[in-house]
Amino acid sequence: MYTEKVIDHFTNPRNVGELADANAVGQVGNPVCGDIMKMYLKIEDGIIKDAKFKTFGCCAAIATSSVSTELIKGRTIDDALKLTNKEVIDELGGLPPQKIHCSVLAEEAIKKALSDYYIRQGMSEEEADKLCGVTETSCDHCHAKE
Amino acid sequence: MSDIKYFDHAATTKMSKEVLDAMMPYLTDYYGNASSVYSIGRKSREAVEAAREKVAAAISAKAKEIYFTAGGSESDNTIIKGVAKAKKSKGNHIITSKIEHPAVLETCKQLEKEGFEVTYLDVDSRGVVDLEQLKASIKPETILISIMFANNEIGTIQPIKEIGAIAKENHVLFHTDAVQAVGNTPIDVKEMNIDFLSMSAHKFYGPKGVGAMYIRTGVVIDKLIAGGHQERSKRAGTENVPGIVGMGKAIETACSSIEKNAAYLSGLRNYFMDEVGKRIPHIRKNSNTDCCLPGTANISFKYIEGESLLFMLDAKGICASSGSACTSGSLDPSHVLLAIGVPVEVAHGSLRISIGLENTKEDIDYLLDCLSEIVERLRSMSPLYEDFLNGKYKL
Numbered sequence: 001m002y003t004e005k006v007i008d009h010f011t012n013p014r015n016v017g018e019l020a021d022a023n024a025v026g027q028v029g030n031p032v033c034g035d036i037m038k039m040y041l042k043i044e045d046g047i048i049k050d051a052k053f054k055t056f057g058c059c060a061a062i063a064t065s066s067v068s069t070e071l072i073k074g075r076t077i078d079d080a081l082k083l084t085n086k087e088v089i090d091e092l093g094g095l096p097p098q099k100i101h102c103s104v105l106a107e108e109a110i111k112k113a114l115s116d117y118y119i120r121q122g123m124s125e126e127e128a129d130k131l132c133g134v135t136e137t138s139c140d141h142c143h144a145k146e
Numbered sequence: 147m148s149d150i151k152y153f154d155h156a157a158t159t160k161m162s163k164e165v166l167d168a169m170m171p172y173l174t175d176y177y178g179n180a181s182s183v184y185s186i187g188r189k190s191r192e193a194v195e196a197a198r199e200k201v202a203a204a205i206s207a208k209a210k211e212i213y214f215t216a217g218g219s220e221s222d223n224t225i226i227k228g229v230a231k232a233k234k235s236k237g238n239h240i241i242t243s244k245i246e247h248p249a250v251l252e253t254c255k256q257l258e259k260e261g262f263e264v265t266y267l268d269v270d271s272r273g274v275v276d277l278e279q280l281k282a283s284i285k286p287e288t289i290l291i292s293i294m295f296a297n298n299e300i301g302t303i304q305p306i307k308e309i310g311a312i313a314k315e316n317h318v319l320f321h322t323d324a325v326q327a328v329g330n331t332p333i334d335v336k337e338m339n340i341d342f343l344s345m346s347a348h349k350f351y352g353p354k355g356v357g358a359m360y361i362r363t364g365v366v367i368d369k370l371i372a373g374g375h376q377e378r379s380k381r382a383g384t385e386n387v388p389g390i391v392g393m394g395k396a397i398e399t400a401c402s403s404i405e406k407n408a409a410y411l412s413g414l415r416n417y418f419m420d421e422v423g424k425r426i427p428h429i430r431k432n433s434n435t436d437c438c439l440p441g442t443a444n445i446s447f448k449y450i451e452g453e454s455l456l457f458m459l460d461a462k463g464i465c466a467s468s469g470s471a472c473t474s475g476s477l478d479p480s481h482v483l484l485a486i487g488v489p490v491e492v493a494h495g496s497l498r499i500s501i502g503l504e505n506t507k508e509d510i511d512y513l514l515d516c517l518s519e520i521v522e523r524l525r526s527m528s529p530l531y532e533d534f535l536n537g538k539y540k541l
Contacts (some may be wrong), residue, residue: 010454011461016527031491031530031541034451034471034479038529056528058453058472 002059003093010065014070019052023120026112029105035061037109039069043117048072048080053109060099066107067091077114081132083107108134151509154465155349156298156326156500161392162351168395169353169395172388178215180385190387197394204401205324205343207360208336214390217357218325219249220370221344222292224381225321225359226253228367229290229342233319237287237408240306241318243267243275244485245302246294247426249344251481252322254292263287266284272434273302273486291320295327295343296394299469299498300433301442303331310339319365325349325357329400330408330439341365347389351503352396356389403533407503411440418510419443425518428534432483432494441501444469444483445458446492448541449531450524452479455497458520464513469496492541 002010019040029036035057042050051069054063068088072080085103089095095103111132118128128134152160172193178186180194195209202209208392215221230240242254244266245387254264265283267275275293291313296303306322308344313320321342324333329350343360347353361367361380400407417437422445423429432444447455452470459466469480473495478484479493488496499513525531533539 007457010457013527018532027529031494031539033477034491034494036529038532054527054529054532056449056530057451058470059457060452060472061451062527 002063003095005067005091005093006060006063006095009066009092010059013053013062013066014072015052015066017052018054019050022050022052023027024113024117026109026114026116028108028112029057031056033057035102035105037061037065037105037115039065039109041072041110041113043077046056046076046078046098048075048077057102058099060102061105063077064088064095064102066109068106077117080110081114083110085097087090088113092141148302150465151463151505152465153499153501153509153513154467154507155502156439156498157467158299158348158354158404158502159351159502161353162396162399163511164399165352165392165395166257169388169392170439172283172391176387180387181374185402190385193391194385194387197390200359200394200398201345202360204328204333204397205360206336208363210378211335211360211363213359213361213380214385214393215353215357215381216260217348218323218344218346218387220499221346221357221359222247222249222321222323223253224370225342225367225465226250226290226292227257227370228317230257230260231368232366233289235536237285237289238262239265239285239287240290241265241267241280241283241288243269243290243294244270244305245297245299245482246292247298247482250292250294267293269302270511271487272299273300273482274437275304275309276279277305277308280309280339281312281316284312284318288316288318288519291318293320293322295322295324295333296331296439297482298326299480299484300444301326301439301500302434303327303437303439306340307338313341314339326439329397329404330411330441332404333415335360335362342367345453347393347396350396350400353389353392356393358393366488378510408440410475411502414444414505414507414510415441415499417450417507418514421510421514425514426521430442430488432486432488432496434436439500441502443499444496444501446488446496447521447524448481448492449528449534450495450521452496453495454524455495455520461517462520467498467500469498470494489541 022040026039027038053065086102115128115132180190328345346357428448430446452468453472483493
């Protein structure tokens, strides 16, 4: 069901934990759906210097969080915004169909964190969300009722 | 494989050596078709009939009331659809519960599409059906009550004798899916007024792919599988002779020491339930040990998700099960946990342990050690637990 790479990122997650000096934090998902991702980023000179995460969820949720932090570290904000869930899936060597939404969540968590960065820089929430492609209903792909 | 600690006996069991030994001649030398007239055919027939006697004895039925099938799901389908078809002129109403196995629930849903009406009874916080609701649900069109003997996820044993009495009083047929119960708790179909019962051999240390149904003498139902005259024309298809022989041996062994085994299993289970509560905070015990199968324990660990818990246990060689949405193949967590009132968020973090005869107290201690470590680790990664610690969220 899961690739070796997924199991590896789940068993030995990279960058797990909180980032004390994070200047961008984004959280998506909800406990009813069964997955929540929280991304902490440290951005300096427009570059993501460090990234950490905390995730409540299944193996795929943890693995996609882990691999996403790896993928965006060292990227510019613009490049990090280009991260797609497909890139996350490819990096993991594939995900089972019912777990694709975990990769979507990872992409969304990063966008949410980057939007938070712009908000902290003084941008309006609406503007920041638009710039970063944050949609209001980040858990729409999950049909669970709240 | 030797370092596997297996705690998933409600999923399946390891076939015992004595069962395999009993089957072996019928996988090798005695390969005859049980319907053939020559000697190796007769040998197979004798073996099938001897197994039938054993299965019947285990539930206080007559041998001619036992029909072999390919397992629990086939038995459930045959009985429910067979009654529905045979009694259609009498009525179109079936009563079942919200916590049945999918083999019953999905069969009922199919029948609903064909115009049958199905009442799904509620259960209380222990998972026991409401008998008053059952009585109130019976109407002139009611043709069948189908209530499982014991639940596969939380272990709850239903008041089967009382349900049987209600069914009899109202002249409604009564089926029980006893897949989890056979071999674990005593069953007497006569005393309990059971008209139909489903069972599966691999749940009591027998082989997979073989099961049986009990159909009370005098009750006529339509057949599901048409064809030859096997199983007195109730279930066509060449008998799975080695499987049936294995099932006979397994049920005989399980039921000959049912009370001793139940005492052993419930001792381990109660120890686990007590200890897990002492060692790990923020849990919810979903099984009620007062009316539960002896080896089953279902617990939720709040603020973590069940599938990740299972995979981390697997890395420690531990096999268990969960009712989380991620393992159910749907977006919702277990229908059983939701029916007993477990909040969705808490149901996501559920774990089912089903203890078997080869488990020891040392195994339980190892499980407890691993669980404490893993739950702590997953919580340390969970933003939900962080919110709980900061007083922002509470389950």
